[in-house]
Amino acid sequence: MSDITIYSAKRILTMNRSNPLATHVAVRDGMILGAGALEDLTGWEPYTVDDRFAGKVLMPGMIEGHAHAMEGAVWQDEYVGYYDRVSPDGDSKPGLKSIDEVIDYLSKVDAAMDEPEEALIAWGFDPIYFGGRRMVAADLDRISSTRPILVVHASFHIVNVNTAVLTRANVTAETNVMGIMKDADGKVTGELQGMPARFIVTSAIGREHFVEMGQEGSLWRFARSAQLAGVTTSTDLANDFAEATLANMKKLTSRADYPLRIVPAFLSNTRPPEEGVEMVRRILPESSDKLRFGLVKMVSDGSIQGFTARLMEPGYYNGAPNGLWYIEPDEIPRILNAYHGAGLQVHVHTNGDQATDVVLDAMEDALREFPNPDARFTIQHCQMAHESHYRKMARLGVCANLFANHLFYWGDEHYEQTMGPERACRMNATGTAKRLGVPFTIHSDAPITPLAPLFTAWCAVNRTTVSGRVLGEEERISVEDALEAVTLGAAYTLKLDGEIGSIEAGKRADFAVLEDDPLEAGADGLKDVRVWGTVVGGEIFDNAAITGS
Amino acid sequence: MTQGDDRIPLTVIGGFLGAGKTTLLNRVLSDNHGIRFAVLVNDFGDLPVDTSLVTDHDGETLTFANGCLCCTMGDNLMKTLSDLAMRTEPPEHILIEASGVADPRPILDLGTLHPRLRRDLSLVLVDAETIHDRAEDVRLKETVDRQIAAADVILINKCDVVDEATVAAVRAWLRKRVPDAHIVETMQAAIPLDLVFAGDGSPEPMSRPVAANDHDHVDHGTQFRSVTVVPENPMTRLAIEQWMSVLPPSVLRVKGYIAAENDPGSVFLVQRVGNRLDLSVCPAQGKTPGVVFIGSADLPDADWIGRRCVA
CATH class of the missing domain: 3.40.50.300 (P-loop containing nucleotide triphosphate hydrolases)
Known part of the structure; x- marks a missing residue:
């Protein structure tokens, strides 16, 4: 007979509508036997009562429906973002408020490095906060003229390099290539984009840097980052199914001491769909309780702040030309049908409203061709969807995973530059989704923004931008709804709502263990709720073991 | 070089x-x-x-x-x-x-x-x-x-x-x-x-079209033409650039060798597609001077193109 443990807690927010609040939860073999008052659970015998969480608040382990395992890989490099950010080791990295601060910080890192030719790589840089001043090679040359230095922007689409990198890659003033920025005098500035950036960086450092996301160390950091935030399940929403990555994921998730369930979504864009279907089908039997295959991701357009999202009229507020398709719109139905027709669940990235429009039409057609009332197509980001789109999503049973963190980090730019006031105020319309009955969750897209669902929930509840502007009061949702979005809401989009997302009999014993009560913290305090640790399948993970405090 | x-x-x-x-x-x-x-x-x-x-x-x-x-x-x-x-x-x-x-x-x-x-x-x-x-x-x-x-x-x-x-x-x-x-x-x-x-860069006579299939009765000769011009005298880089700059849009590709002025041992390798010209210098040995112009049906004749070559 297996041991039964009944955990007591200050309060348990179960997210189970028929039994919303509890003080105790009984667990056996990593599974929940029930939640309620102690006397509701003592029929499960023999039990022991464990009071270690007696002063804590439990809620279902949070579920991140749109993040990337790269969240673990980036932390092998130096963080130089504008905002404070917590590393997977629990260190709080202070935000750097000017280009000079970035240079000073990297100079210290440089001085501590032994090998003079070893590359120094930083990430998270965002010049949007520096009033138009861009970083140039000369800035980075102040740090070193021999060491290749790369500063990857927060978007991950742009990189600044020093002269040592340009020299290694033979880039000169005569190199006329899109994506290698030049100043008014025709001088290469050191800011690079797109394929040339990738090529130059690889030539300069002799390896493909961001292919390393699937290494064991990166996957450990990914899991720790999740644990610190109270996350027990995360997607890895653009996985190319590289063999090494899959092997490492299988190996680590089979360990009881690995604190994360991972749902890798196969990134369809790099493979023909017939091949992709085969790859996903082949790996399906290797799913386990902590590693779940079967999800497919398509990417239809670019990003709003990068002006590459596909928009309907009236287009970009500042007059920028319309963005880019990453899949030919007439091809979207064929690809969607290939996966959906094979019985696989498909999530599609759209940012602009035109992309959402085209993708929703394709989903409607796919559901007609291969009827499946529980397909749970999910539109990822879905930032600019109109109310008409939400009505259609509700009719079709299509879910939305909205990018609530965008409201805080780029909300002011959307208001002033990309979308203008009206459309900025209805971005990531959680209120509309809720009102019209569209199943939804909210996300961080980590490492683009920090993996921290309580912060993401705060964004959806308050819709406050960096400058303090409230972006669309009508679209705010309640604390309760936001907490449901980051638990059961996310589970639903992954078809895992029968297993995780609430604390109730028969579900996995996945908890976020909190020092503070999010309901008491309310709209203002939600983001400051302290996370003690997590419980994953009954295994207890204390954040102090990471932070050492 | x-x-x-x-x-x-x-x-x-x-x-x-x-x-x-x-x-x-x-x-x-x-x-x-x-x-x-x-x-x-x-x-x-x-x-x-x-x-x-x-x-x-x-x-x-x-x-x-x-x-x-x-x-x-x-x-x-x-x-x-x-x-x-x-x-x-x-x-x-x-x-x-x-x-x-x-x-x-x-x-x-x-x-x-x-x-x-x-x-x-x-x-x-x-x-x-x-x-x-x-x-x-x-x-x-x-x-x-x-x-x-x-x-x-x-x-x-x-x-x-x-x-x-x-x-x-x-x-x-x-x-x-x-x-x-x-x-x-x-x-x-x-x-x-x-x-x-x-x-x-070798100026070859125009190849047959990238093969037609069986039910293709198109006369490709009406869609494409090519002519070969052999400049009479060696040329400078500048002269070649000037020559290329006066060609009409009907010229789709140019490739060939031109003897280099003041450098008898060398030839220019001329490669031009669309409006983009690429000139490099290489040893003359084994290179037969001559430039082939491949174009659409309205490509000017060799005489017209040749007359615009001012060495």
Whole structure:
């Protein structure tokens, strides 16, 4: 007979509508036997009562429906973002408020490095906060003229390099290539984009840097980052199914001491769909309780702040030309049908409203061709969807995973530059989704923004931008709804709502263990709720073991 | 001084789904032309290849009876290109099939950046029957604009399925958008191999078209012409540049050797696609001076072109 443990807690927010609040939860073999008052659970015998969480608040382990395992890989490099950010080791990295601060910080890192030719790589840089001043090679040359230095922007689409990198890659003033920025005098500035950036960086450092996301160390950091935030399940929403990555994921998730369930979504864009279907089908039997295959991701357009999202009229507020398709719109139905027709669940990235429009039409057609009332197509980001789109999503049973963190980090730019006031105020319309009955969750897209669902929930509840502007009061949702979005809401989009997302009999014993009560913290305090640790399948993970405090 | 130019030319073939990219590439892979092309596609599945012509298939790469290779791009085009360039027997020319929504320019730029590659041609096919609707389609119009703007040479394809007035309208419409565009009309994407293949500069007589299939009754001679001009005197770089700058848009590709003034031991290797001229100097030994001009039906004659050559 297996041991039964009944955990007591200050309060348990179960997210189970028929039994919303509890003080105790009984667990056996990593599974929940029930939640309620102690006397509701003592029929499960023999039990022991464990009071270690007696002063804590439990809620279902949070579920991140749109993040990337790269969240673990980036932390092998130096963080130089504008905002404070917590590393997977629990260190709080202070935000750097000017280009000079970035240079000073990297100079210290440089001085501590032994090998003079070893590359120094930083990430998270965002010049949007520096009033138009861009970083140039000369800035980075102040740090070193021999060491290749790369500063990857927060978007991950742009990189600044020093002269040592340009020299290694033979880039000169005569190199006329899109994506290698030049100043008014025709001088290469050191800011690079797109394929040339990738090529130059690889030539300069002799390896493909961001292919390393699937290494064991990166996957450990990914899991720790999740644990610190109270996350027990995360997607890895653009996985190319590289063999090494899959092997490492299988190996680590089979360990009881690995604190994360991972749902890798196969990134369809790099493979023909017939091949992709085969790859996903082949790996399906290797799913386990902590590693779940079967999800497919398509990417239809670019990003709003990068002006590459596909928009309907009236287009970009500042007059920028319309963005880019990453899949030919007439091809979207064929690809969607290939996966959906094979019985696989498909999530599609759209940012602009035109992309959402085209993708929703394709989903409607796919559901007609291969009827499946529980397909749970999910539109990822879905930032600019109109109310008409939400009505259609509700009719079709299509879910939305909205990018609530965008409201805080780029909300002011959307208001002033990309979308203008009206459309900025209805971005990531959680209120509309809720009102019209569209199943939804909210996300961080980590490492683009920090993996921290309580912060993401705060964004959806308050819709406050960096400058303090409230972006669309009508679209705010309640604390309760936001907490449901980051638990059961996310589970639903992954078809895992029968297993995780609430604390109730028969579900996995996945908890976020909190020092503070999010309901008491309310709209203002939600983001400051302290996370003690997590419980994953009954295994207890204390954040102090990471932070050492 | 370099030994001519031993970098591998890189051509990008753009155009929407159905414009004829696959037809064109399929011919390159099937015909017996003796040139080792490598063709990079998004998807083998789209390519209705005659499997009897495939002599080897190792996952990512198909080898064809005519010596050509066909590979999928994978998620890392740059690595795929590097691997091709590093083969013991590297391809003589690389063709990349761009997806319908891809801007060909950044892909071609890889040819500028990679030390073993040379940017050659961006060839964009437009479907005479559907281009107008696509240009009006709110989902696609900017993509159409970008593609057309990125083309060194635009092929108006499927001219056999529309009437002459439609072709003329498409041509006028393209001309209005890109006044100096190099435009040529084709049927079933049948174009001369010499237009696609950069070669080593040797002025050869115009090859037969990249093969017509059985039900192809098009007289390619009416769509394409080529002429050869041998400059009487050695030329300077400046003089060659001036000569090339006066050529009309009907000139699609120029390739050949011209004796270098004040340097009897050297010749210029002239390579021009669209309006883009690439001049390099190489030893004269074994190089026969002469320049071939490949163009559409309205290409000027050799005499006209020759008279504009002022050494």
